[in-house]
Amino acid sequence: MSFLSFLLGEKKKSATVAKERLQIILAHERAGRTVGPDYLPALQRELVEVISKYVSISPQDIKVHLERQDNLEVLEVKIELPDLAR
Structure with a gap:
């Protein structure tokens, strides 16, 4: 990790972002089923x-x-x- 990328933050790959979003959606749906x-x-x-x-x-x-x-x-x-x- 370079110093510049540390200061500016690394850009996440679209696959990683999509995976994180899917995990959030799945967690929300699971919570909705159990809570009622x-x-x-x-x-x-x-x-x-x-x-x-x-x-x-x-x-x-x-x-x-x-x-x-x-x-x-x-x-x-x-x-x-x-x-x-x-």
Whole structure:
């Protein structure tokens, strides 16, 4: 390693960069499979708390659903608000 490459940093080969990126992606996918959607009930409770500051709703008025489609995760949140007739 020359002094100049030490100061400027060595440029990594594209194969090394691709390998590191693949390892990160695989680790993320493995973690996603083992963890699961444990945060959904907490998310639903927090949504009820926040929305309740502005509108009177019950926990049954909010539905939170996580769906996996191939390599894509879709978070669906349905909120039924009361009819505020004026």
